[in-house]
Amino acid sequence: xxxxxxxxxxxxxxxxxxxxxxxxxxxxxxxxxxxxxxxxxxxxxxxxxxxxxxxxxxxxxxxxxxxxxxxxxxxxxxxxxxxxxxxxxxxxxxxxxxxxxxxxxxxxxxxxxxxxxxxxxxxxxxxxxxxxxxxxxxxxxxxxxxxxxxxxxxxxxxxxxxxxxxxxxxxxxxxxxxxxxxxxxxxxxxxxxxxxxxxxxxxxxxxxxxxxxxxxxxxxxxxxxxxxxxxxxxxxxxxxxxxxxxxxxxxxxxxxxxxxxxxxxxxxxxxxxxxxxxxxxxxxxxxxxxxxxxxxxxxxxxxxxxxxxxxxxxxxxxxxxxxxxxxxxxxxxxxxxxxxxxxxxxxxxxx
Amino acid sequence: xxxxxxxxxxxxxxxxxxxxxxxxxxxxxxxxxxxxxxxxxxxxxxxxxxxxxxxxxxxxxxxxxxxxxxxxxxxxxxxxxxxxxxxxxxxxxxxxxxxxxxxxxxxxxxxxxxxxxxxxxxxxxxxxxxxxxxxxxxxxxxxxxxxxxxxxxxxxxxxxxxxxxxxxxxxxxxxxxxxxxxxxxxxxxxxxxxxxxxxxxxxxxxxxxxxxxxxxxxxxxxxxxxxxxxxxxxxxxxxxxxxxxxxxxxxxxxxxxxxxxxxxxxxxxxxxxxxxxxxxxxxxxxxxxxxxxxxxxxxxxxxxxxxxxxxxxxxxxxxxxxxxxxxxxxxxxxxxxxxxxxxxxxxxxxxxxxxxxxxxxxxxxxxxxxxxxxxxxxxxxxxxxxxxxxxxxxxxxxxxxxxxxxxxxxxxxxxxxxxxxxxxxxxxxxxxxxxxxxxxxxxxxxxxxxxxxxxxxxxxxxxxxxxxxxxxxxxxxxxxxxxxxxxxxxxxxxxxxxxxxxxxxxxxxx
Numbered sequence: 001x002x003x004x005x006x007x008x009x010x011x012x013x014x015x016x017x018x019x020x021x022x023x024x025x026x027x028x029x030x031x032x033x034x035x036x037x038x039x040x041x042x043x044x045x046x047x048x049x050x051x052x053x054x055x056x057x058x059x060x061x062x063x064x065x066x067x068x069x070x071x072x073x074x075x076x077x078x079x080x081x082x083x084x085x086x087x088x089x090x091x092x093x094x095x096x097x098x099x100x101x102x103x104x105x106x107x108x109x110x111x112x113x114x115x116x117x118x119x120x121x122x123x124x125x126x127x128x129x130x131x132x133x134x135x136x137x138x139x140x141x142x143x144x145x146x147x148x149x150x151x152x153x154x155x156x157x158x159x160x161x162x163x164x165x166x167x168x169x170x171x172x173x174x175x176x177x178x179x180x181x182x183x184x185x186x187x188x189x190x191x192x193x194x195x196x197x198x199x200x201x202x203x204x205x206x207x208x209x210x211x212x213x214x215x216x217x218x219x220x221x222x223x224x225x226x227x228x229x230x231x232x233x234x235x236x237x238x239x240x241x242x243x244x245x246x247x248x249x250x251x252x253x254x255x256x257x258x259x260x261x262x263x264x265x266x267x268x269x270x271x272x273x274x275x276x277x278x279x280x281x282x283x284x285x286x287x288x289x290x291x292x293x294x295x296x297x298x299x300x301x302x303x304x305x306x307x308x309x310x311x312x313x314x315x316x317x318x319x320x321x322x323x324x325x326x327x328x329x330x331x332x333x334x335x336x337x338x339x340x341x342x343x344x345x346x347x348x349x350x351x
Numbered sequence: 352x353x354x355x356x357x358x359x360x361x362x363x364x365x366x367x368x369x370x371x372x373x374x375x376x377x378x379x380x381x382x383x384x385x386x387x388x389x390x391x392x393x394x395x396x397x398x399x400x401x402x403x404x405x406x407x408x409x410x411x412x413x414x415x416x417x418x419x420x421x422x423x424x425x426x427x428x429x430x431x432x433x434x435x436x437x438x439x440x441x442x443x444x445x446x447x448x449x450x451x452x453x454x455x456x457x458x459x460x461x462x463x464x465x466x467x468x469x470x471x472x473x474x475x476x477x478x479x480x481x482x483x484x485x486x487x488x489x490x491x492x493x494x495x496x497x498x499x500x501x502x503x504x505x506x507x508x509x510x511x512x513x514x515x516x517x518x519x520x521x522x523x524x525x526x527x528x529x530x531x532x533x534x535x536x537x538x539x540x541x542x543x544x545x546x547x548x549x550x551x552x553x554x555x556x557x558x559x560x561x562x563x564x565x566x567x568x569x570x571x572x573x574x575x576x577x578x579x580x581x582x583x584x585x586x587x588x589x590x591x592x593x594x595x596x597x598x599x600x601x602x603x604x605x606x607x608x609x610x611x612x613x614x615x616x617x618x619x620x621x622x623x624x625x626x627x628x629x630x631x632x633x634x635x636x637x638x639x640x641x642x643x644x645x646x647x648x649x650x651x652x653x654x655x656x657x658x659x660x661x662x663x664x665x666x667x668x669x670x671x672x673x674x675x676x677x678x679x680x681x682x683x684x685x686x687x688x689x690x691x692x693x694x695x696x697x698x699x700x701x702x703x704x705x706x707x708x709x710x711x712x713x714x715x716x717x718x719x720x721x722x723x724x725x726x727x728x729x730x731x732x733x734x735x736x737x738x739x740x741x742x743x744x745x746x747x748x749x750x751x752x753x754x755x756x757x758x759x760x761x762x763x764x765x766x767x768x769x770x771x772x773x774x775x776x777x778x779x780x781x782x783x784x785x786x787x788x789x790x791x792x793x794x795x796x797x798x799x800x801x802x803x804x805x806x807x808x809x810x811x812x813x814x815x816x817x818x819x820x821x822x823x824x825x826x827x828x829x830x831x832x833x834x835x836x837x838x839x840x841x842x843x844x845x846x847x848x849x850x851x852x853x854x855x856x857x858x859x860x861x
Binding site: 004005006008011014019071072115235289294337340 | 681741743776780
């Protein structure tokens with residue numbers, strides 16, 4: 001009998017990229033539900049706009065580069081980028097802001113670098129930063145969470161849709177009437193105005209640890225992250241590194257002077273720390289690859305997040321932290337190369 | 352009953368995989384013996400190193416156990432007739448080593464009588480033989496590593512004997528899925544295995560031997576345990592190790608059992624260990640004690656493409672088609688024929704290939720491998736997590752694609768044992784191991800080419816040098832002649848000119 005000739009091994013691989021990306025998307029569902037609950041339907045519109053433009057950008061570039069469009073789209077990586085963008089955007093964002101971010105993420109950050117696997121920078125974070133720089137006003141329109149005793153105006157689905165499409169508010173509302181400082185903004189400004197952290201903690205927008213509402217989104221994000229860890233889609237090193245990178249300096253500072261430094265819990269549960277730890281920093285393509293390297297990479301991101309919040313001019317610094325550490329990845333990979341079995345530890349300057 | 356083997360303080364192996372073993376199918380039936388077929392095909396290269404040199408002629412009658420081809424070169428092994436019959440041809444035939452392409456083989460038409468060569472000498476108890484002569488004797492038995500690596504055992508032991516040694520390690524780990532020939536061999540021939548170990552300890556002057564068996568082989572563990580109790584040799588210890596692929600690799604086993612790393616480019620003997628497969632030990636016992644060279648082996652015939660998976664003892668040279676017919680034939684789903692296991696084996700194009708000394712498994716799968724779509728690497732790092740050598744396969748793949756030889760070397764390409772773990776966990780379905788195999792071959796090719804160019808350059812230079820010397824010699828000879836003529840004076844010159852004129856006249860006349 002005659003047979004075909006193939007290369008070993010002859011056992012089929014057990015996982016594939018599509019399934020990894022699908023897992024990531026599923027893991028974001030609890031956080032998305034919490035986000036919609038606290039900040040309204042805007043998230044859904046952002047998600048739709050981001051998805052459409054990410055897919056459009058990806059398809060366009062795949063066609064231009066002469067790559068198979070349909071099968072590549074089926075790796076779901078464009079949708080993961082879209083989802084992360086939707087989380088990063090304020091709940092109320094006009095479509096062209098999101099579209100700019102989405103197109104920049106896929107066309108420039110991803111495909112001009114060679115497509116999935118070759119991008120140096122996290123596409124979603126590049127898109128977010130571009131939007132932040134290009135549309136600072138829109139990107140700083142944060143609404144307060146939907147909670148009984150907080151002064152907020154909750155926009156209906158129709159009003160949200162109108163704002164997303166046209167960028168205009170209903171006649172009885174205005175930008176100033178609807179936007180509120182985020183807990184991170186409040187703490188930053190408050191501390192600058194010589195208030196103490198315990199005074200700021202008494203504000204109604206503050207919850208048990210971080211901002212009210214925000215901390216719940218953090219909890220639900222962590223549930224999804226824990227599920228990814230359990231499924232071994234992500235490994236513990238990067239999330240642990242990021243959380244430690246935020247917790248270590250913030251604890252130290254808080255212990256030294258709890259009056260002028262926000263508590264570590266506040267840093268953990270406010271802003272994008274948890275989303276970053278489990279979903280953004282863990283993007284394998286733009287992260288370090290060795291176990292030790294990933295700890296260093298994660299810790300670096302966490303520390304930069306803390307540094308930007310503490311000493312920078314932006315209220316939150318997830319995107320910048322991730323992009324800065326993306327740049328450091330080749331160096332981290334090189335310096336944390338594991339020792340090959342049977343080789344002696346390489347001395348400095350051996351290579 | 353408590354297991355006779357305890358899991359000792361084991362060294363740690365990086366990575367590895369727990370794979371579905373798929374061994375129950377083939378171990379369900381006891382070991383069967385295939386009758387001698389009508390024709391035996393014996394490739395002259397069944398081992399690592401130089402092919403053996405045939406010493407029989409076409410038409411010559413041979414007896415079972417008779418030497419057919421002798422060892423040639425510093426690494427080689429002889430080949431013996433597995434049964435009696437007539438040598439009908441020495442010609443190219445499809446072989447598994449070349450995936451079904453042809454290589455020189457000795458073909459024997461068997462007479463069915465299976466007459467054995469009368470023993471040349473009386474077999475004496477092995478412990479009365481000098482270790483040196485024992486090693487030389489093993490060299491003549493045509494014994495090679497039966498775990499699949501087929502390194503000539505005699506030469507391996509000769510090399511080992513020159514090193515300071517501490518442990519003999521019997522490899523009964525057999526970690527690759529589907530393969531169960533060592534398991535069955537340990538169950539049925541435990542005494543021979545341990546006997547072989549005693550021979551080896553005597554030959555190498557060792558007094559510590561570990562028999563290492565994976566925890567998923569309780570029957571083999573108890574069989575070896577019982578045999579050890581009968582033997583009562585306190586030099587031999589049974590060690591049970593967890594079932595993790597690829598802990599049966601020679602270097603991996605040493606690391607697991609002794610917590611010593613075999614240095615890169617080195618051998619287990621560098622850290623005081625000699626590793627022998629349990630099947631090889633049994634073969635040594637049969638040769639030294641019973642005088643039968645390596646002419647048969649235990650092989651697993653299994654896979655979802657076969658009707659009745661089993662383990663068989665077959666004469667070397669039986670074709671795979673004969674073996675599969677004996678095992679009930681293919682199912683209608685048979686898609687791929689693999690000689691060896693599903694991770695380290697080779698797919699062959701035809702079942703006309705013979706079973707050789709290396710054939711530990713004949714695997715028939717019901718689907719074709721490598722059909723999953725390949726996507727770009729997403730640097731997830733799973734490959735690095737499972738690599739037993741702690742390489743970075745994703746980086747190696749990158750450098751393999753760009754043919755960056757320097758980087759490939761510094762990232763340890765040559766340390767890759769081609770276990771295939773990285774392929775199995777790659778979510779992008781990249782054929783990593785195949786690309787490393789190719790990169791290794793390319794580096795070898797480049798090195799060969801360099802060596803060839805170097806040889807050519809040297810030849811060219813020596814030719815120039817030779818021409819130069821000849822030219823100088825000619826010139827000095829000419830100068831000498833002129834000098835002689837000048838010294839001889841005008842009369843002599845006149846003589847020469849006259850001779851020339853006469854010659855010219857003669858030429859004109861003719």
